[in-house]
Amino acid sequence: MAEEEFKTYNGSCHCGNFSYTLTVPEIKRGERCNCSLCHRKGYFWFNVTPEQFKADEGTGELSSYQTSEGSSRHLFCATCGAGVMAKMPDESLMAVNLNTVKGLDRKSLEVKELDGASFGEPYKTFDVPTDTIDALDLPDYKTYTGHCHCGDVKVAFKSPDLYAPTTFVVSDNCSICAIHAYVIAYPERHHYQITGIENTTAYFMGDKYADRAAAACARQNPGVLPPEAEGVSDEFEGD
Ligand SMILES: [Zn+2]
Ligand SMILES: [Zn+2]
Numbered sequence: 001m002a003e004e005e006f007k008t009y010n011g012s013c014h015c016g017n018f019s020y021t022l023t024v025p026e027i028k029r030g031e032r033c034n035c036s037l038c039h040r041k042g043y044f045w046f047n048v049t050p051e052q053f054k055a056d057e058g059t060g061e062l063s064s065y066q067t068s069e070g071s072s073r074h075l076f077c078a079t080c081g082a083g084v085m086a087k088m089p090d091e092s093l094m095a096v097n098l099n100t101v102k103g104l105d106r107k108s109l110e111v112k113e114l115d116g117a118s119f120g121e122p123y124k125t126f127d128v129p130t131d132t133i134d135a136l137d138l139p140d141y142k143t144y145t146g147h148c149h150c151g152d153v154k155v156a157f158k159s160p161d162l163y164a165p166t167t168f169v170v171s172d173n174c175s176i177c178a179i180h181a182y183v184i185a186y187p188e189r190h191h192y193q194i195t196g197i198e199n200t201t202a203y204f205m206g207d208k209y210a211d212r213a214a215a216a217c218a219r220q221n222p223g224v225l226p227p228e229a230e231g232v233s234d235e236f237e238g239d
């Protein structure tokens with residue numbers, strides 16, 4: 001392909017600690033994967049070669065997480081939790097999270113679905129304690145449970161049926177929610193139970209968003225607040 005057909009894209013994690021430049025043919029589609037890590041992290045993948053990816057000069061380091069030994073390394077910012085990319089074990093191929101690319105109209109991109117959940121060993125989920133919320137007298141509520149990928153942080157909450165049209169479930173387009181592709185439920189105070197809160201780190205987007213601090217597992221940083229209820233979303237305009 002001729003040199004002039006390549007475009008330059010800039011990307012970064014949310015806090016800007018890590019930034020990069022891509023030189024690739026125009027990005028027209030991305031890939032979503034249903035595996036245990038990708039759906040938690042909200043990854044929207046785009047494959048690049050190591051030559052097409054360049055970390056910006058003076059940029060910070062990323063932390064890494066593997067779902068199993070010998071699997072690809074997922075690289076994320078330890079400050080803001082944004083998953084930036086993944087590298088195959090031999091580093092011959094890498095994938096960038098399009099949620100971190102600036103100025104990209106992600107809704108206009110073609111989406112390819114990957115069935116990563118069917119590859120390799122099935123993911124083993126963890127038991128989630130619900131004793132505190134079980135004691136609540138909420139007969140019409142359902143109990144939802146979830147946890148981060150490594151199991152260090154677990155969350156359980158009581159809520160009206162998340163699939164009911166009257167229940168407020170949000171997929172927000174603000175900068176932090178877009179990077180993590182959060183799907184957010186709003187259990188009332190005292191209707192949730194978090195186990196392993198000491199294993200989380202908090203990230204604040206500034207005073208305006210102090211209420212949106214995301215508690216995330218320190219080991220691989222998926223936000224723990226989104227439940228594992230997929231396909232439940234309403235769009236609303238954030239800022
Ligand atoms: Zn960051
Ligand atoms: Zn995946």
Ligand SMILES: [Zn+2]
Pocket residue numbers: 148149150151152153217218219220221
């Ligand atoms: Zn974890």
